[in-house]
Amino acid sequence: MLAKTFGSAVYGVDAHIITIEVNVSTGTKFFMVGLPDSAVKESEHRVESALKHNGYHMPRQKVIINLAPADIKKEGSAYDLPIAIGILAASGQMDVPTLDQYLIMGELALDGSLRPIKGALPIAIEGRNKGFKGIILPKENASEAAIVDRLEVFGVSSLQEAVNHLIGKTTIIPLEYDTRDMFQTHINEYEADFANVQGQENIKRSLEIAAAGGHNVIMIGPPGAGKTMLAKRLPSILPPLTLQESLETTKIHSVAGNLNSNSSLIATRPFRSPHHTISDVALVGGGGIPQPGEISLANNGVLFLDELPEFKRTVLEVMRQPLEERKVTISRAKISIEFPANFMLIASMNPCPCGYYNHPEKECVCAPGVVQKYLNKVSGPLLDRIDLHVEVTPVSFDQLTEDRKTESSDQIRERVIQARKIQSERFKNHPEIFNNAMMNSQMVKSICQINQAGKALLKTAMEKLGLSARAYDRILKVSRTIADLAGKEDIQIEHLAEAIQYRSLDRDGWAN
Template sequence: MVSKTFGSAVSGVDANLITVEVNVGQGTSFFLVGLPDSAVKESQQRVESALKFYNYRMPRQKVVVNLAPADIRKEGSAYDLPIGLAILQASEQVFFPDLEKYVIMGELALDGKLRPIKGVLPIAIEARTKGFKGFILPKENAKEASIVNNLDIIGVETIQEAVKFLSGELAIEPLVTDTRDLFYHSQDYSEIDFADVQGQENIKRAMEIAAAGGHNVIMIGPPGAGKTMLAKRLPSILPALSLQEALESTKIHSVAGKLGSDSSLLARRPFRSPHHTISDVALVGGGGNPQPGEISLAHNGVLFLDELPEFKRTVLEVMRQPLEERKVTISRAKVSVDYPANFMLIASMNPCPCGYYNHPEKECVCGPGIVQRYLNKVSGPLLDRIDLHVEVTPVKFDEMTSTRKTESSESIRTRVENGRKRQEKRFKDHPDVFCNAMMPSHMVKQICQINAAGKTLLKTAMERLGLSARAYDRILKVARTIADLSDSEDIKVEHLAEAIQYRSLDREGWAG
């Protein structure tokens, strides 16, 4: 007898429907076909042990399991449950009248219990798109899948529960989540606040501009000046995620297996801070079975690279293309997947190996040429892609001990959101552009027009700093954001002047 059910294969952040067909006939062998990997092939032993635990039997006949379409590679152990249920029906041990109405996924333990799987959210979205009645999966993953409405989410703990549910012996109430209610109630802001930062008003201003326009930032300053403290507080002034952005980010974390069993929807902007020993594959994604990297996990959020020159140069160089295209494409001989990577890059670095070059009080002990070599670890093309270069100076004792209240993240965020609303209105006819930092060159020419005085100022700055065409665009984008924060329709000379000053590493003398 032939039995059929459905599973799914995740490719990138999307899922493809997989048909699981089982035929039990004359013979004695077990065949698993349809381009399975080793983990899928090993399902025979897990399925057999799980069935025996509940007094079912593995057919002592010829069993052919086909995973179609056969040209898509099947990976992982999540096909155990659909294979086990299809074998039970094909061998006529149990009859499931609605087996083909459900997408079924789950990894079996030897005692028949179900273990959680990755990529549940894109699978649930695909199941709803294809018109299935429901999705049967491990109970630990049910909360994550339940944010997809118009789909019955049936969480089960064992294969026996799945058997009883499908045969009508056990009623399981589908898990239902009000996605919008969950999203808006999860949007509590972080406990860390810019009100904790004493002094550093110029850096806070740069962070506000970066948040308002989605700009990348690099902070250069001595140890203990507060670079990391400021970077960690950036998400607290970013606009709240929209529901669409939250779903995009949740899909990526679901595929990477980064969502816990008690979480279902990311409501806060991601903040990723990888260590400087990270490999290029871990940063941008990849591997034999392609997985999203840190830049994709930071999608719609912040990627913080502390001690930037300590990262391997190859690691930093692979970020150049994703920074421009807002996505990363991972190509293999048989597969090519795209992961979104629309993130804000925040980097910090010391000005030299000892950390005290240009320090107002302490003397730098680095020898001749050492500062130049240290700064050269970060390439010019990468610095070109960073809009704001900010010098962080040590906090003075009087500021550190001051009891004066500093501005909170909430009040800064209000101004940032007002700036973003102006941009939202400006780019309403451009679905791929959400903020000033994302404007392509042709749009910069249309939107960031400056008067004669501004052109003279910018020409002087370009000649003295030796800026590239890309840096020219960056200055105009930052100036446009500063104008938005000032509720100004036009880019004025003072806006341009402030934008130009955020190019510290382009100045003469910084090379040592």
């Protein structure tokens, strides 16, 4: 007897429907075909144990299971539940005329209980798009799948519970969420706030500019100056996620298996801070069937690289293309997958190996030439993609102990949102451009025009400070953002002057 159930395979951030065909006929062997990996093949033993613990039996006949389309590799243990239900239907142990209306996924334990799976959100979206009535999956994944409308989501905790629902013995109420209400409830819930930061007003200002224009930032300063603390607070001043951005971010984290059982929709911007021992594959993504890396998990948020020179050179260089294109394409022999990678890069580093070069009080003990060698670990092409270079100095005791109230993240965010609104209007005819940092050279020439006094100042800065040619466009982009924050239509000379000071690592002789 032949039975069909339907599951799904996730490739990249999108899912594809997989048909699980089970045929029970005369014979004694068990066959599984359709390019299953080891985890899928091992489902035979998990399914047999789960069936026995729930009062069913594994057919002692010839069982053929085909995972179609057969030319796509299937991996993971999430096919256990549809395979088990397919075997029960094909062997006559259950009769479900509506089996083709459900998408079924779940990993079985030996006692028949269900364990959570990865990628429940893209699977649910694909199920709705393909016209399925409902989806049956582990209860821990029901919350993230329930944000998909026009699809009934049934969270079950065991094989028996799924079977009882399918045969009509019990009725499970589908889980429903008001996505917009839930999104508005949890938006901008950040633990860290700039109101708790004493001093460092110049660093706060530079991070406000970065948030307003989507600019990448590198902070350079001695240990203990507050670089990491400030970087962790950057997401709290970024504009709130839109519902579309939230769905895109949630899909990526769902595929990576990073959502916990009570999570449904990510409403705050992600902040990723990988250790400097990370590999290039872990950073950009990869694997047999490619999985998202840290730059994709930071999509619509912040990627923080602490102690930048300590990262391997190859790891840093693989970021160059994603920083420009806002996406990463991972190609394998039979598959090519694209992951979004629209993130803000925030990096921090010490000025030298000992950490005290240019320190106002402590003396650097590094040998001659060591400082420049340390800075050269960060390549020119990567530095070219970082708009703001910020020197961080230690906070004095008086600043740490003063009672003056500082600005909160909410107050700074309001200014950032107003600046982003100006940019949205400016780029309304360019849907691929969201902020000033994404402008190409041609757009910089037409949008970031400066008067004669500004040109004279910029020329003097280029000559006197030894700024590189690559700094020219970056200065204009940053000055355009500063003008937006000030609500000015034209770039004025004070905006240029402030932008010029954020190119410290481009200056000739900075480390001499």
